[in-house]
Amino acid sequence: MINKSNSRINVCLAQTDPKMGDLEKNIENHINIISSAKNKGAEIVIFPELSLTGYFLKDSVYDLGVDINSDEAAVFQPLYKISEELNITVIAGFVEKDADFNFYNSTFCVSNGKLINVHRKVYLPTYGMFEELRYFKQGDGFDVFDLNGVKISVLTCEDAWHLSSSYIAVNKGAHIIIINSASPARGITAGLNKFNSTNMWEELLSVIAFYYKCYVIYVNRVGFEDGIGFSGGSCVINPSGNIESKMDYIEAEEIITELNLNLLNNERFKTPLLRDENLNLTLKELESIIDNNKVK
Amino acid sequence: MNHKIELPKIDELNFPLIYKHLGNFIKSEVLKAGLKSVVLGLSGGIDSAASCFLAVSALGKDNVTALIMPYESSSKSSIEDALKVVNTLGIKYYVSDISNQINEYFKNETDETERSENADATDGIVLKLRKGNKMARERMSILYDYSYKLNSLVLGTSNKSELLLGYGTLYGDTASALNPIGDIYKTQIYQLAEHLGIPKTIINKPPSADLWEGQSDESELGFTYKTADDIMYLLIDKMYKPEVVISLGFEENIVNNIYKRIKKSQYKRRMPLIAKVSERTINIDFRYLRDWS
Numbered sequence: 001m002i003n004k005s006n007s008r009i010n011v012c013l014a015q016t017d018p019k020m021g022d023l024e025k026n027i028e029n030h031i032n033i034i035s036s037a038k039n040k041g042a043e044i045v046i047f048p049e050l051s052l053t054g055y056f057l058k059d060s061v062y063d064l065g066v067d068i069n070s071d072e073a074a075v076f077q078p079l080y081k082i083s084e085e086l087n088i089t090v091i092a093g094f095v096e097k098d099a100d101f102n103f104y105n106s107t108f109c110v111s112n113g114k115l116i117n118v119h120r121k122v123y124l125p126t127y128g129m130f131e132e133l134r135y136f137k138q139g140d141g142f143d144v145f146d147l148n149g150v151k152i153s154v155l156t157c158e159d160a161w162h163l164s165s166s167y168i169a170v171n172k173g174a175h176i177i178i179i180n181s182a183s184p185a186r187g188i189t190a191g192l193n194k195f196n197s198t199n200m201w202e203e204l205l206s207v208i209a210f211y212y213k214c215y216v217i218y219v220n221r222v223g224f225e226d227g228i229g230f231s232g233g234s235c236v237i238n239p240s241g242n243i244e245s246k247m248d249y250i251e252a253e254e255i256i257t258e259l260n261l262n263l264l265n266n267e268r269f270k271t272p273l274l275r276d277e278n279l280n281l282t283l284k285e286l287e288s289i290i291d292n293n294k295v296k
Numbered sequence: 297m298n299h300k301i302e303l304p305k306i307d308e309l310n311f312p313l314i315y316k317h318l319g320n321f322i323k324s325e326v327l328k329a330g331l332k333s334v335v336l337g338l339s340g341g342i343d344s345a346a347s348c349f350l351a352v353s354a355l356g357k358d359n360v361t362a363l364i365m366p367y368e369s370s371s372k373s374s375i376e377d378a379l380k381v382v383n384t385l386g387i388k389y390y391v392s393d394i395s396n397q398i399n400e401y402f403k404n405e406t407d408e409t410e411r412s413e414n415a416d417a418t419d420g421i422v423l424k425l426r427k428g429n430k431m432a433r434e435r436m437s438i439l440y441d442y443s444y445k446l447n448s449l450v451l452g453t454s455n456k457s458e459l460l461l462g463y464g465t466l467y468g469d470t471a472s473a474l475n476p477i478g479d480i481y482k483t484q485i486y487q488l489a490e491h492l493g494i495p496k497t498i499i500n501k502p503p504s505a506d507l508w509e510g511q512s513d514e515s516e517l518g519f520t521y522k523t524a525d526d527i528m529y530l531l532i533d534k535m536y537k538p539e540v541v542i543s544l545g546f547e548e549n550i551v552n553n554i555y556k557r558i559k560k561s562q563y564k565r566r567m568p569l570i571a572k573v574s575e576r577t578i579n580i581d582f583r584y585l586r587d588w589s
Contacts (some may be wrong), residue, residue, distance in 0.1 A: 017324075022589045059582040185317060190305040191315060224324045226585040227474070229317055250316050 002041070007261040009150065012042035015234045017223030017252045020054035020217055021064065023075060027052060030092060031082050038086040042256045047092040047157050048221035048234075049121075050105060055182035056225045057095070057188070061135040067095030068108060068118060072097075076108075084113025089147060091154065094179055096120065101196040107154050107180055109145065117145040121156035122165065129184065129228065132270050133139075144172040150261065157181035160204065170212040170274060175264055178206060181220045185231035185249070193248060198231045202243070210241030213268045215259055222252050239267035303529040304479075306487035315353065315491070318476045323355035325474045326449055328587055333359035335442045336451040337435050337469075338381055338389070339506060340364075342489050342498050343477060345381045345454040349492040350449055350476050352385045361388045365435045367507075368395040373497075374506050381496045390442070390504055392435045402427060412476040428507035432468025440471075443508030449473040457482040461554070462527055462561020463505075470564060481529065511524065519550050527554050527557055 029131045030047060035205040037045045049055065051062045066072045076094075083090050096106035096118065105121040109186075120139025131220045142165055144153045160166060160179045167205035169177050187196030194202075201218070208215040215238060224231040232262035233244040236257050245257040268274060306314060323342055326334060334351050338344045351360045374460040375391075382389045405423060441449045452475025454550045459478055464470040477485060482503065489499050501522065514520050527546050529538040531554070538555045542548045567579060576582045 019378060020585065056585050056587075056588075058585060058588075060584060060588060071423070187315065188304045188306070188310050190307050191309050193309045195313070224321055224587075226587050229321060249313060250320055 003033045003045065007259065007265075008041050009259045010256055011217060011236070011248060011259055012037035012045040012221050012254055012256045013217065013236070013247065014045055014047045014051075014254045015219065015222055015232050015247050015252055016047060016051055017230075018048070018051050018054045018221060019206070020225060021050055021057065021060050022054075023064065025080055026054075027076070030090070031078055032230075034082050034088060034090060035166075037256060038088050038255050039256060040164065044089040044221045045133075046178055046180065046217060047090075049107070049220065050093040050095065051180070051184040052092055052094045053169045054225060055221070055230070056228065057135070058131075061095055061103050064095040065103050067097045068094075068106075068115065069099070073192060075114075079115050080110055080115075083110045087112055087126070091178060091180070093156070093182075104139060105132060105156060106139075107156055109147075109152075109154065111147060116147075117143055119143060119154040119156060121159060122148075123158040123162050125158045127184050142168045142172070142241045143283060144169060144174045151175045152178060154178045154180065157183060160208065160254065163208070164213075165214050170214050171277060171279060175187045175261060176215045176217060176259070177212075179205070179216060179218045181218065183220050183231050185229045194233070194235075195231055198233050201231075201294055205235070206241045206243070209237040209239055211273060213239045213263075213264065213271065213274055215239060215264070217259075222250060233285065238263055268288045301530070301534060302391070303481060303483060303525050306484050308491070311488070311491040314401070314488070315350075318350050318416055319354035322351055322451070322474065322476055325342060325587075326355065327471070327589065329449055331447060331449055333361065333446065333448040334451040334474075335361045335363060335439060335446055335448040337439055338362040338364050338497065339453075340371075340377035340381075341503070341506070342453050342485055343482075345377075345494045345498050346385070346485055346489050346492060347451050347453040347475075348381055348385065349494060352387060357385055357387045359448075359557070360385070361390070361448060362440065363435075363439060363442060364389060364391045365394050365438055366391070367431050369400060369509050370506055371509070377495070377498045377501075380498065384493075384495060392438055394431060394438070397434055398427065398431055401430065406584060424508055428505065429468060431467045431507055432465035436468050436471045443473070445565065451476070452478060454478055455482050455485050456480055456527065457525055458513075459565060460532060460561075461517065461524065461557050462564050463517065464564065466564045469505075480524040483525040522545075524554055527551055528558070531555060531558070541567040 034045050065163055066075055079090055091109045092108045096104040107119045109117040122139040124136050124138055126133035142153055144151050152172045152279060153174035155165050155177060183197060185195040185197060189196055205218050207217050217236050220232055221230045223230055231240045232247055232249045236244040238244050245255055247253055247255055336347055338348060362382050366375050422504050439450045450472045452472025454470050454475060455477050456479050458464050504511050527541055530541045538551050570578055572580055
């Protein structure tokens with residue numbers, strides 16, 4: 001159980017290499033990781049985007065969709081069960097199907113055996129190597145949910161590239177923004193010991209954490225799908241914008257790291273950007289932008 | 297860090313990551329195929345040497361087999377260089393001379409039997425090209441036979457420059473199950489090779505397909521790989537239009553020539569076209585990754 005009074009949470013970042021299209025194998029792997037994380041004191045285990053299915057699914061989206069509010073959710077029962085037995089929170093990615101047969105790139109949060117949140121990815125990249133809009137429907141918002149007094153918001157990969165997403169999340173009260181992703185490694189630069197895509201991510205995560213004064217937990221996957229390698233590098237960035245824990249760019253591994261939420265108190269007092277944020281001004285400007293666009 | 301827009305160099309800082317990345321690619325795709333080993337053709341050139349070094353790093357020396365497949369006109373130094381790779385890495389290899397098959401097939405052919413309607417035909421060149429293509433396909437055919445015999449995947453050895461320029465034989469040297477260096481330009485292959493520790497004689501010799509005596513890639517192409525790679529990096533990786541690349545100071549006729557070559561050889565980089573008849577057609581709207589299996 002997370003206890004806000006001591007302001008510390010043990011989080012496990014599970015940087016996995018999901019097996020393409022194999023729900024059963026992936027569930028088994030999730031369970032193994034959750035058990036071992038619990039033994040090491042983790043209270044939350046976070047997996048990457050589409051961790052239960054793999055990423056470049058193409059037509060197999062059709063075969064993997066699960067309506068989490070119907071009997072089909074039974075397939076995830078082993079995960080609910082272990083969450084309840086071990087009194088632990090699990091955040092994992094899956095293909096969601098709704099009652100009207102729309103598919104979503106979704107992430108569930110199950111805590112102590114109960115489903116407490118589902119985030120449907122809002123910004124679905126459909127350019128370059130990506131074709132998510134071909135298969136998935138867009139989600140319609142960014143929730144903030146309460147985990148024993150700690151406010152959490154989940155953004156999935158491309159969601160985080162739109163700075164408005166994290167703006168909404170922190171202004172809705174998020175202390176921790178969890179970003180799960182399946183980001184392909186791409187682009188090299190002389191003199192840089194990481195892929196360009198990784199470099200962009202690290203800059204972005206640091207900006208979100210520092211300017212929105214929140215913890216950012218980034219969990220990216222590794223492994224290859226048809227020659228495309230995912231760039232790992234999962235990490236925790238604190239509200240000072242500093243990387244607290246960082247994982248390998250290539251290997252599957254897990255780390256357990258302790259977040260000290262006192263740092264939020266400290267940073268938000270010293271640099272009260274959120275306190276001073278003028279939501280009315282933003283709203284007024286947004287309305288005028290939308291109005292102007294309508295005229296055009 | 298260098299912010300000028302130019303072909304990025306593989307250097308001592310990014311090499312460790314690229315090395316590990318390519319090794320993991322080979323390992324992961326071979327394992328997913330339910331196998332543990334690869335077979336590849338070693339020409340004595342830098343590309344196949346690079347693929348071979350990467351394969352050994354990924355799978356271990358016992359899981360990589362090299363085939364050396366000389367033709368009677370292949371230069372002696374090519375065979376020596378291929379053996380240098382084999383010996384440096386300590387891998388198994390086979391030598392299969394392809395002269396008999398090629399000569400038998402072409403024994404009644406002379407330059408007079410060339411197909412005159414071939415637009416590129418100049419005296420004597422068509423038979424030479426046909427022989428070169430036939431050799432490349434003979435080698436492919438042997439590699440795929442060994443693939444079955446050794447229960448190994450065929451590892452590709454074509455670099456990004458030659459794939460883009462179409463400087464390879466369809467179903468010949470461009471055929472493979474997986475290719476670790478197909479997204480790396482020739483200029484970068486040299487940098488990669490330095491870091492991989494590939495023998496110097498292989499790195500220092502001029503690039504050649506070695507399909508006939510004295511053949512040189514760069515004199516055949518009419519430009520150097522360095523120039524082509526700088527241009528293709530802007531055209532392909534950066535999506536600059538040819539006129540923009542020219543405006544940056546590159547020679548107009550070379551840019552246009554390269555762009556034309558890339559377009560003209562698109563068919564070599566795709567699967568055969570299938571006429572759509574049904575409601576769900578392979579690779580058109582029957583869409584899965586190869587890893588789906």
